[in-house]
Amino acid sequence: MLSKNKIKHISSLKIGKFRRIFNQFLLEGKKSVLDLLNSDFEIIEIFACDNWINDNCELLKKKNIEVQKVTEKELSRISTQKTPNEVLAIVKTPQDKLIPNDVFVGLCIVLDEIKNPGNLGTIIRTADWFGIENIICSENSVDVYNPKVVQATMGSITKVKVYYTQLIEFLSSKPKEIKIFGAVLEGENIYKTQLAENALILIGNESQGISKELLPLIDEKISIPEGVKNFPSNAESLNASIATAIICSEFQRKKITGKAN
Amino acid sequence: MLSKNKIKHISSLKIGKFRRIFNQFLLEGKKSVLDLLNSDFEIIEIFACDNWINDNCELLKKKNIEVQKVTEKELSRISTQKTPNEVLAIVKTPQDKLIPNDVFVGLCIVLDEIKNPGNLGTIIRTADWFGIENIICSENSVDVYNPKVVQATMGSITKVKVYYTQLIEFLSSKPKEIKIFGAVLEGENIYKTQLAENALILIGNESQGISKELLPLIDEKISIPEGVKNFPSNAESLNASIATAIICSEFQRKKITGKAN
Numbered sequence: 001m002l003s004k005n006k007i008k009h010i011s012s013l014k015i016g017k018f019r020r021i022f023n024q025f026l027l028e029g030k031k032s033v034l035d036l037l038n039s040d041f042e043i044i045e046i047f048a049c050d051n052w053i054n055d056n057c058e059l060l061k062k063k064n065i066e067v068q069k070v071t072e073k074e075l076s077r078i079s080t081q082k083t084p085n086e087v088l089a090i091v092k093t094p095q096d097k098l099i100p101n102d103v104f105v106g107l108c109i110v111l112d113e114i115k116n117p118g119n120l121g122t123i124i125r126t127a128d129w130f131g132i133e134n135i136i137c138s139e140n141s142v143d144v145y146n147p148k149v150v151q152a153t154m155g156s157i158t159k160v161k162v163y164y165t166q167l168i169e170f171l172s173s174k175p176k177e178i179k180i181f182g183a184v185l186e187g188e189n190i191y192k193t194q195l196a197e198n199a200l201i202l203i204g205n206e207s208q209g210i211s212k213e214l215l216p217l218i219d220e221k222i223s224i225p226e227g228v229k230n231f232p233s234n235a236e237s238l239n240a241s242i243a244t245a246i247i248c249s250e251f252q253r254k255k256i257t258g259k260a261n
Numbered sequence: 262m263l264s265k266n267k268i269k270h271i272s273s274l275k276i277g278k279f280r281r282i283f284n285q286f287l288l289e290g291k292k293s294v295l296d297l298l299n300s301d302f303e304i305i306e307i308f309a310c311d312n313w314i315n316d317n318c319e320l321l322k323k324k325n326i327e328v329q330k331v332t333e334k335e336l337s338r339i340s341t342q343k344t345p346n347e348v349l350a351i352v353k354t355p356q357d358k359l360i361p362n363d364v365f366v367g368l369c370i371v372l373d374e375i376k377n378p379g380n381l382g383t384i385i386r387t388a389d390w391f392g393i394e395n396i397i398c399s400e401n402s403v404d405v406y407n408p409k410v411v412q413a414t415m416g417s418i419t420k421v422k423v424y425y426t427q428l429i430e431f432l433s434s435k436p437k438e439i440k441i442f443g444a445v446l447e448g449e450n451i452y453k454t455q456l457a458e459n460a461l462i463l464i465g466n467e468s469q470g471i472s473k474e475l476l477p478l479i480d481e482k483i484s485i486p487e488g489v490k491n492f493p494s495n496a497e498s499l500n501a502s503i504a505t506a507i508i509c510s511e512f513q514r515k516k517i518t519g520k521a522n
Binding site: 031035118122125128129130131132133152154155156159189191192224225226227228229230231234235237238239241242245246249252253256257 | 292296379383386387389390391392393394413415416417419420450452453485486487488489490491492494495496497498499500502503506507510511513514517518
């Protein structure tokens, strides 16, 4: 049986302030918790239904992890999901420090004030797909340990490193040979732009785009061209996670095919 | 002042069953309602705050549309949004009938059991950006007039036509020269596949992918390749709206640049 104090503690972790106080966050669902078990993340406690425990008893033994058995009713009481999925974990927030030189290898996504949790989570999942290991967020971006972000990553939160920092300082500190490609509405057609294997991809806020003070730091302004239309479009822009994914895909295409454009 | 009956009617439209009974849906926010005013959609009623009415009084006069003034408090009572944005409209559901020959020109997105409202909304917005005028959904897909779908389209709902139909029948009826490109996990590398200007892009359900019975109808199975990785990925797939967008972008790139691959 779950104690009142335990329920209270778990509930508190749905709120950013308490996640920071306890240095803990919640992670849920069969796939994500399995990914967690196979990661270096420190698990504080797992709450799971009978069938999940049965399905994973060998792995749990091997990893020496204790699980608190809960009923489906108890799980739905502590879950952040509408339809809880067998298991919930309390996880220690990793305390990785940003070492700029480590992120200047390969591609790195830089997010300026992404506010929508679904967008950040989807960007993390997309980065994992494309083998991008690091994401740098401005300090006022949405918290990566917000349950909605964690959920949208679909397990990729334990693979991609997400750092928060002062972007002006960070972007100004990059070596000359690493270019900053900034997604703007009126930039060079990305299909025809020469991209790079090591680069920073800068994406702006959902409604405001890239902050004014960061614009001068961009080396190449890039855009995803609108389609030719029989009708005037109502789409003023693409969703931020969609734009990020198309840009990552285009970087990868040029790398794979070895074509300049 | 809003009557109890009016509030009750608006609330009922948050539920699919009542949207179908009344043939009406809700549309909210400054940008979306402005797009609505400039569309052919039939407006039943608009509820707006003072400043929105002042900002749009000329357009409202020109269009001969009456607006019911509401306070911010009243708006938040009827709104489907956490932070309501000045205006809410009741709109007549369009009754367009699918005429297959009309959708076999240019690109058309076919969605097999997309369940997540945010995904469908984002796909509609992306389609609008790329000039794709038609989306065909399987009958068991999420309702396009679900407020979360409408919101995620960011106004594009009044531009892109969304139809629901039996997909086996529809896909079997297409002319031979129109190819069906199906997004699967183990298909041909999309960057290297020869695409087409007129085509159907088939996207499957978020967790199950394309239904078994539709797989034999696909002409070209395509995939977005994973990136080369220093670490094994946790991303088993891309989000459905992300995959759709990358595929649409690749169709457009090949069209714009005139390159076969």
